[in-house]
Amino acid sequence: MTEHLAVPAVKTPTVERRPPTMPELVSSPKPQPARRFDEPRFLRIFTGLVLVYLFLPILVVTWYSFNSKRSLQVFGSFSLSWYGKLFSDDLIKGSLLASVEIALVTMVVATVLGTVLAFGLVRAQSRANRPTDVLMLLNLITPEIVTGIAFLLVFSQLGITLSLGTVIVGHITFSIAYVTIIVRGRLASINREVEEAAMDLGATNVQAVRLVTLPLLWPAIIASGMLVFVMSFDDFVTSFFTTGTGVEPLPLRIYSMIHFGVTPEINAVGTLMMLITITIVLAALAVYSRQQRARLAFLAE
Amino acid sequence: MVGTRRLWSLLLLPGGLWLILLFVAPFGMVIAVSLGTTDILGRPIFGFFPENYQQVFDPIFIPVIVRSLAFAATTTVLCLLIGYPVAYMIARYAGRFKTLLIVLIILPWFADYLVRIYAWIVILGNEGVVNGVLRAFGLSGNPPVIFLNTPFAVVGGLVYDYLPFMILPIYAALERMDPSLIEAGKDLYGTPFQTFRHVTLPATIQGVIAGSVLVGLPAVGDFATALILGGPNTYMIGNLIQDQFTNGGFWPFGAALTIVLMAGLSLLMIFYLRSASRPAEATA
Numbered sequence: 085m086t087e088h089l090a091v092p093a094v095k096t097p098t099v100e101r102r103p104p105t106m107p108e109l110v111s112s113p114k115p116q117p118a119r120r121f122d123e124p125r126f127l128r129i130f131t132g133l134v135l136v137y138l139f140l141p142i143l144v145v146t147w148y149s150f151n152s153k154r155s156l157q158v159f160g161s162f163s164l165s166w167y168g169k170l171f172s173d174d175l176i177k178g179s180l181l182a183s184v185e186i187a188l189v190t191m192v193v194a195t196v197l198g199t200v201l202a203f204g205l206v207r208a209q210s211r212a213n214r215p216t217d218v219l220m221l222l223n224l225i226t227p228e229i230v231t232g233i234a235f236l237l238v239f240s241q242l243g244i245t246l247s248l249g250t251v252i253v254g255h256i257t258f259s260i261a262y263v264t265i266i267v268r269g270r271l272a273s274i275n276r277e278v279e280e281a282a283m284d285l286g287a288t289n290v291q292a293v294r295l296v297t298l299p300l301l302w303p304a305i306i307a308s309g310m311l312v313f314v315m316s317f318d319d320f321v322t323s324f325f326t327t328g329t330g331v332e333p334l335p336l337r338i339y340s341m342i343h344f345g346v347t348p349e350i351n352a353v354g355t356l357m358m359l360i361t362i363t364i365v366l367a368a369l370a371v372y373s374r375q376q377r378a379r380l381a382f383l384a385e
Numbered sequence: 386m387v388g389t390r391r392l393w394s395l396l397l398l399p400g401g402l403w404l405i406l407l408f409v410a411p412f413g414m415v416i417a418v419s420l421g422t423t424d425i426l427g428r429p430i431f432g433f434f435p436e437n438y439q440q441v442f443d444p445i446f447i448p449v450i451v452r453s454l455a456f457a458a459t460t461t462v463l464c465l466l467i468g469y470p471v472a473y474m475i476a477r478y479a480g481r482f483k484t485l486l487i488v489l490i491i492l493p494w495f496a497d498y499l500v501r502i503y504a505w506i507v508i509l510g511n512e513g514v515v516n517g518v519l520r521a522f523g524l525s526g527n528p529p530v531i532f533l534n535t536p537f538a539v540v541g542g543l544v545y546d547y548l549p550f551m552i553l554p555i556y557a558a559l560e561r562m563d564p565s566l567i568e569a570g571k572d573l574y575g576t577p578f579q580t581f582r583h584v585t586l587p588a589t590i591q592g593v594i595a596g597s598v599l600v601g602l603p604a605v606g607d608f609a610t611a612l613i614l615g616g617p618n619t620y621m622i623g624n625l626i627q628d629q630f631t632n633g634g635f636w637p638f639g640a641a642l643t644i645v646l647m648a649g650l651s652l653l654m655i656f657y658l659r660s661a662s663r664p665a666e667a668t669a
Contacts, residue, residue, distance in 0.1 A: 127474035131486070134471050138493040138548070141504030144514055148507060156507055157517030201400030208394035216397060219404050225598070225654060226408075226647070227606030229623050233630060233643050234411030237418050241429070257407045260400055289389070318497045320609055325630070335499045342613060346506055346513075354500035365495045369488065 142358060149351035156346065166352040176353060179337035182248055186323075186333055187316040190255040195309040197256070198263025199301075203293075205264070206271045220261040231258065232325035239326065246328035254322040259315060263308040270304035271297075303375040310368035314361045412647075419640035429636050437641035446625065453622040456536070456611075457604035460543040461551075464600045465593065467544070468551035472592075473585075475552075476559035487556065494549045502613045505542055509533055509614075534616030542610040550599035558592025559585075591661060598657045602650050622646055 148156055152163035170176055205213055235254050239246060274297060282292040320335040327336055334357060341350050419438070421431045440446070475486045493501070508514045509532035516529040532538050566588060570580035586593075608623025615621075622642065629639025 124474070124478040127470055127478060131471045131474045134467060134548075135486075135489055137545070138490065141501055141508060141545070142493055142496050144507055145500060145504045156510070156513050157520070197400045197403055200396045204394055204396030204398075204400070208390050208397065210390065210394040210397070212394060212397050212401070216401055219401070219409070222654075223404060223408055225602055225650075227603055227623075227650070229606050229608055229626060230415075230643055230647050231408065231411070233626065233639065234415050235407075236630060237414045237429075237636075237640065238411045241414060241418075253407060257403065260403060264400065314495055318495070318499075320499045324609075324627075335497060338497075338499055338503065339613075342503055342506070346503075346510060350503065351507070354497065354503065357500055358496040361495050361497060362492060365492065373484075 145351050146355045146358070148348060149355040151348060151351075154348055166348045167356075169349055170352050170356070173349070176334075176337060178331045179334045182331045183317055183334040186248055186252050186255060187313045189252050190259055190316040191309050191313040193252075194256045194259035194312045195263050195305060198260045198308065199267050199305055201260065202264045202267040202271055206268055220264060223258065223261045228258070228319075228321035229325075232322045235322070236325040246326055247330060248328075248333075250326045250328070251323050251333060254326045255316040255319060258319075258322060259312040262311060262315070263305075266308040266311070267301065267304050270301055274300050303371050307368040307372040310364050310371075314364050314368075318357070318361055415640045415643055418637055419644050421637050423636060427633070427636065434637065437637045438645070440638055441641050441645050449620055449622055449625050452620070453605050456540055456543065456619075456621060457601050459540050460547065460604045461597050461601040463540070463544045464548050464551035465597065468548055468596065469555055469593070472552045472555035472559055476556050477564065487553075490552050491549050498546070499609065499613075501545065502542055502610055505538065505545070505614055506533065509538060533614055534619065536615075536619055539611050539615040539619045539621075542614045543604050543607060546607070546610060547600040547604060550603075551596035554595035554599065555589060555592040558589035558595075562588045594657060594660055598653065602653060605650065606646055 148159075149166055150162050150164070151159050152165060153160035201216070205216060232254070235250065235257075236246075239250050244250060278300075279292040279296050282296045283289065287295065318335065319333070320339065323333045323336055324339075327333065332340065334353070338350060338353055338357075341347065341353075417431055418429045420433055420435065421429050422434050424430055441450075471490070475483055475490075479486050506513065510516070511529040511531065511533070513532075515532065519530060562585070566584050567580055570584040571577075575583065606623050608621060608627050611619050611621045611624050612627070615624075626639050626642045626646070628634050629636060629642065
């Protein structure tokens with residue numbers, strides 16, 4: 085499909101037709117390499133195969149969740165029975181609700197904290213910026229097992245019983261930096277003069293932010309909030325160390341189910357989870373890129 | 386103006402304090418526990434017992450540490466070998482499909498982490514899809530080919546987990562690079578490989594390093610992949626840590642392991658930050 089675009093870009097240097105030069109004769113015994121190292125066709129096939137590799141597990145799980153048989157090797161007929169079984173399983177329903185609850189609270193709190201932090205970083209440009217950056221980078225790069233254990237130790241030493249609340253605290257902590265980075269990027273690109281113009285027209289500082297800057301910022305805030313929802317909803321490691329004995333979040337429920345072997349029911353839960361997360365991510369991308377396009381159109385005029 | 390700036394910097398407080406209290410301070414607790422011991426019930430008692438750290442480097446645990454590093458290094462190299470050509474293809478030849486391809490690369494990563502690992506049991510298990518296909522072609526009847534619980538399964542799973550983190554920074558570096566540099570390399574009679582080695586790779590080395598950090602660091606500490614796809618001979622440092630806390634192990638030892646892991650990763654991180662802080666050399 086991209087052939088028309090790609091071909092001229094590649095063929096420009098006519099390697100084959102020029103006379104061989106000294107350095108070439110010395111360094112490469114074959115004057116005409118049989119297959120070009122960066123040939124787009126090879127690269128295209130390779131990329132295709134990598135995409136198959138990336139999507140294969142998802143497609144396999146989805147496919148077998150509709151299998152009427154228990155087997156992973158024989159496909160009986162199309163059936164929704166495993167989904168039916170899922171919705172009559174109280175443990176799974178409880179876990180699903182718990183996961184949604186955790187993700188919603190995490191989303192709201194982390195988005196507010198992260199956005200406020202982004203405003204502070206962009207607008208104050210204070211000496212605290214560099215340490216805050218380092219803090220966020222460390223937060224992003226620290227393996228979850230390390231932070232998970234740190235939470236477990238702190239909660240147990242302070243005598244806080246592990247519950248959905250402790251899971252939420254853990255999730256908020258790893259989510260703030262993502263929100264700040266996304267919102268800060270957009271905020272830095274908004275011209276400060278727009279706000280100043282609003283203030284010249286009599287708006288107060290707060291009004292200028294609320295009426296001018298926030299509307300421009302909403303797509304970034306909403307997109308980062310959706311991202312946080314998905315990361316919280318998916319999280320296994322932090323939840324693993326901060327969940328109490330009560331209701332487990334859904335990924336932990338799946339983990340317990342895997343212990344009893346692979347069942348089509350897990351395929352059905354997994355498919356459902358992937359459907360939820362992928363839909364939200366696509367929606368977030370749509371929200372974020374729509375404004376980008378609107379801005380481009382505005383600039384073009 | 387100075388006054389408003391001070392007001393703005395107040396906004397750093399809520400998020401900053403949250404991170405300090407719930408991200409930085411807990412490290413202090415891990416350090417305190419790592420130097421302590423426990424009472425008869427297994428509850429931590431604070432004290433000064435550096436032998437917890439000696440235990441980390443006990444000959445019994447050296448293979449676990451070496452294995453974790455080897456798995457992470459293999460994962461990083463494989464991600465690089467797979468990821469670089471993909472990033473190169475998207476950056477140079479994908480034209481108007483660039484965004485679509487990037488979305489397709491990231492999207493599977495957002496499908497649930499645990500489900501993605503579990504999916505490999507469905508595919509590679511003894512009663513799984515691959516063995517079903519092999520049996521159908523009469524290539525392997527009974528017993529089935531054993532894929533799971535091997536280092537291959539764990540490293541394969543890790544590569545699958547982290548591949549997008551290698552592709553994205555390399556793609557970004559290739560996008561930043563001036564493509565005429567490649568043409569210049571060819572005009573100077575460089576073979577495609579020479580051009581790649583002396584022009585493209587040096588110009589995108591920042592992306593390669595960033596990708597290696599984003600893949601390698603989490604891979605060292607990963608425990609869910611080895612927990613689900615691995616067995617006793619793929620036991621990683623993350624599994625050792627987890628067992629200290631959840632399977633009736635010794636908490637101070639687990640805390641010491643966590644601190645050693647974190648210290649090792651921080652060293653790598655400092656190396657990365659120092660190399661990232663001089664990007665001018667790479668583009669010059």
